[in-house]
Amino acid sequence: MFYEYEIDYETQNSYEKGLKEAFWQFLVVPEENDTQELSYWHFENDLGERNSVSVNGLGFTTVQVRSIKEIDHITFSAHFKLIKKEVNPFDFELPLDPKEEFDMLRSLDFRIDHEPFLRNTPLTHLPEKYSSIYEFDEKVPLFENLQALNQWVYNKIFFKPGVTSVDTALEEIIEKRHGVCQDFTHLFCAIAKKNGIPSRYVSGYLHQGNGFFGDSQMHAWVEAFLPNAGWIGFDPTNNLLANHNHIKVSHGKDYTDCAPLKGVVYTLGKNETKYSVSVKAAQQQQ
Numbered sequence: 333m334f335y336e337y338e339i340d341y342e343t344q345n346s347y348e349k350g351l352k353e354a355f356w357q358f359l360v361v362p363e364e365n366d367t368q369e370l371s372y373w374h375f376e377n378d379l380g381e382r383n384s385v386s387v388n389g390l391g392f393t394t395v396q397v398r399s400i401k402e403i404d405h406i407t408f409s410a411h412f413k414l415i416k417k418e419v420n421p422f423d424f425e426l427p428l429d430p431k432e433e434f435d436m437l438r439s440l441d442f443r444i445d446h447e448p449f450l451r452n453t454p455l456t457h458l459p460e461k462y463s464s465i466y467e468f469d470e471k472v473p474l475f476e477n478l479q480a481l482n483q484w485v486y487n488k489i490f491f492k493p494g495v496t497s498v499d500t501a502l503e504e505i506i507e508k509r510h511g512v513c514q515d516f517t518h519l520f521c522a523i524a525k526k527n528g529i530p531s532r533y534v535s536g537y538l539h540q541g542n543g544f545f546g547d548s549q550m551h552a553w554v555e556a557f558l559p560n561a562g563w564i565g566f567d568p569t570n571n572l573l574a575n576h577n578h579i580k581v582s583h584g585k586d587y588t589d590c591a592p593l594k595g596v597v598y599t600l601g602k603n604e605t606k607y608s609v610s611v612k613a614a615q616q617q618q
Contacts, residue, residue: 333418335576336614339537341410342607343593349601350404356595360550361393362414362536363580372413379406390589392582413614414579421573424561426473433474436559437528446530446557448585455586456522456533459503468527474558478524478566485520486571498587513552514587516568520554521586530557534565535590537579539611550592550609555583579611 341360364370375383375395384396399406427433436442443450452458458465466484468477492510502522505515517533524531531554538551553567553574565574584590597603 335416335418337414337416337539337579338612338614339412339414339579340610342407344407344606345603346405347403347597347599347601347603349599350402351597351599352402354399354595354597356397356593358395358408358593359388359392359535359582359590360410360592361395361581362412363392363582365580367417367419368579369415370412371415373410375408375410377406377408379403390582390584416576416579418576421564421575426475427560430470430473433559434470442559449530449532449557450525450528451585452525453586455499455518455588456525457502458522458526462503462506463526465506466523474529475561478529478556481520481523482566482568483571485516485568489516489519491569498591513569517552517554518586520566520568524556531555532583533586533590534580534583535592536581537609537611539577539613550581552587553578
């Protein structure tokens, strides 16, 4: 089964006292991989500033815009058309002996090979007092442990926009128990890494037509690596496995690697940014 999606992304930037020079970098173009094909995309701004396109250090497409005009606002908009392939996330064989899986996680070769996504970051570091907040059961397969973790994070945090920021520490998230998709994702990654499972933060779009929770901006979920299955997507915000409704843009160690917008602006006043994202399912094909 194939699904066609159309995505509209827009960000409106306003500057109280104007600015004379600015540089913006966007990480919003869907990745092309085995499950999704980008058939069309267009990126523009309302002031006619030129775009440049490049690939960042992690291999994902970025769009850069530089302005040397005196401006007090600018709006960026993008349109994407994409074909997504439906994949069965359960299509792999579980090992006969969970002990073999856990032994592999602890092997030096495995840890060296996957070190970048086993490494703690400021956003995926569990405070010492919460280091045992969730323990894996080594009598069951890793995949079942991760499914249980997915549900635990989903139950632990209540989805509530506006109460956290992109750099909110895990300690605050655990104690206040409110947040958005990036908070669910950072907590899942932290616990999975604590238990030796390589985990990466994924940024993308979510088709919310089925009642899923997600921001009005970009969505976030997790890809965890299993020795016998490879990278598998988990969405703890919605307690499900990533599927055809999840449209990947990029992955990294945490939000910092995947921020949809970064930049430098030269201004003395306040600035405000408003985002909007629309994901529409055009049609499906056999």
